[in-house]
Amino acid sequence: MKKPELLVTPTSVAHIHDLAKAGADAVLIGEQRYGLRLAGEFTRKDVREAMDVARKYGIRVYVAMNALFHNDKVDELGDYVRFLADIGVDAIVFGDPAVLMTVREVAPQMKLHWNTETTATNWYACNYWGRKGAKRAVLARELSMDAIIEIKQHAEVEIEVQVHGMTCMFQSKRSLIGNYFEYQGKWLEIEKKKYEKGMFLYDKERDNKYPIFEDENGTHIMSPNDICIIDELGDMVDAGIDSFKIDGVLHEAEYITNVTALYRRAIDLCVEQREQYEEEKDELLAQIEAIQPSHRPLDTGFFFKETVY
């Protein structure tokens, strides 16, 4: 049986050592100038170093270029793509067709992963981007397990599914935190405060806390719970899903490493010793619950939840 890739987002170059040792097969890195909601900020120098570390451990490096670009950045995309091609990264993650066009022009051999976060919702769209040059589609998080498996059955591209961590619910170009401070009259504090981490919106009616932060790409609002389906991997492994992603954004490095090690064990068991996986999976979930930050409840996202419209 095929073993799905375990893809993780590191917080730093040093963290990649830990993740590789914990069992990651691939890492997703980048900088906010081109990529969205990354666990760490990796300059070009960092990406180079990350490549050295990854080669040492035999793991793959993907670089995020999945921002929505305005005209002002279009002309510099080629230079960044060329840099990534020169140092040999394994794939570029894109959402904006401008990146696809740029890669065709300057590095046609570069592998592309299509990831807009919210719009990969049917198998036809995945295959469409496949025909345009993508090798992989990263599915929207708002899909059920059944829908994911159906997409995989029809897919002509690799399929990546997030199995752990928080997900993005909202991205605005506006400076919503800065605007609120400004509205409150806290003029002097805005510049240093609006980029701080650790802020959340509280929703009284649902008793939910939604992390919110600002960066170069605008304002981002994140899910109130962390997805965790370490105990529900069987059907997706059987369906041949190609990559399982752990998103570490807004989490501590040590937590991400520990979660990676637990998923490593879960995937290995699920593929090689299914009975042992069934026996051990509740315990694996319990181990994640034990290290879970108190403000981040776990849930199963949309894997078993119906949405209406």
Added chain:
Amino acid sequence: MWKNERISQIVDGKRVIVKKPELLAPAGNLEKLKVAVHYGADAVFIGGQEYGLRSNADNFTLEEMAEGVRFASQYGAKIYVTTNIYAHNENIPGLEEYLEGLQAAGIHGIIVADPLIIETARRVAPKLEVHLSTQQSLTNWKAVQFWKEEGLERVVLARETSAEEIRQIKEKVDIEIETFIHGAMCIAYSGRCVLSNHMTARDSNRGGCCQSCRWDYDLYKLEGNNTIALFDETDDPFAMSPKDLNLIQSIPKMIELGIDSLKIEGRMKSIHYVATVVSVYRKVIDAYCADPDNFVIRKEWLDELDKCANRDTAPAFFEGVPGYKEQMFGVHSKKTTYDFAGFVLDYDRDTKIVTLQQRNFFKPGDTVEFFGPEIENFTQTVGTIWDEDGNELDAARHPLQIVKFKVEKEVFPYNMMRKEQ
């Protein structure tokens, strides 16, 4: 102002605009479609029973669409259908038949986000023009170039694009550009928001959006194990409700940029709203195109727009990056100052008696205002009101009731009567 030579010519020593943009209006049902066209829209966008993003709107059956197309064609107007959901696998069955039905109904084009729907339309309903929806959040010329190479006739840009960015896009890519000029807006990049999915299990990208972005929240910060409030007791809560878009002042610039279609948002809005907004923008566009170099925005147009507004408005991204003044904190809507009171069905020039369908309570002695494409706005006091059979009424109390009374100036079918509250 930046002047585009391709869109204007000198005629008899005077510059005139020869490339007039399309005025594109929303319609939630057949009556609104007819009003939008009659009040001056060059094209109207509507939703069908499926695949559109307003599952709460009335939406059109195929028969109603065909009738809408027939009505619009008398005015030379076009009908587009929003089919801009991001489909899930379960939405694939039935799509071909639906698109074939739109083509058979004579629809001119569809507004689409999902490549599934783009390619299916090309295959089974090739007469439909395909316009890329703002749900794709197109923000740069190179992405626009991609969709041009895919064969699309038109793209609707992201609401986050500025005038200068649109100018650059127009310069680099030869494709029709549609942008929003008026109405409610997402505060997120369209298509990149799933707040509804998470908060109410309603899929925002399939028409279930519950507008969670317009709720109030409290902003806190976590420091270690301590939660710190980032607001004082007297502060309004954190909000991200955007003021509605209003680009009336920017229409000259938009015309000079060569934007092909100017779009009004609001398939959920009332017939009175559609009539008012369409008629104002019709006047602005026509006046500018006829004599751009002597054009001024008239105060009565601004006042007229305000008569149907239920939220504050702002120019958003077209004129720069919106700050806190382009958002609403504390209060979320302002009260509309006017009610839509009646819809003119007929007018007898000899007796000066109007036959009118009641849309809101009014009574003798009330001051009412008539407006419509054939007339200049005027006000008058309501005198004696009769019902259809000539019985005198103390008031027009019943919705859709047919009533008659004397109106001094001539009015026409489809004209509207409004009343200050």
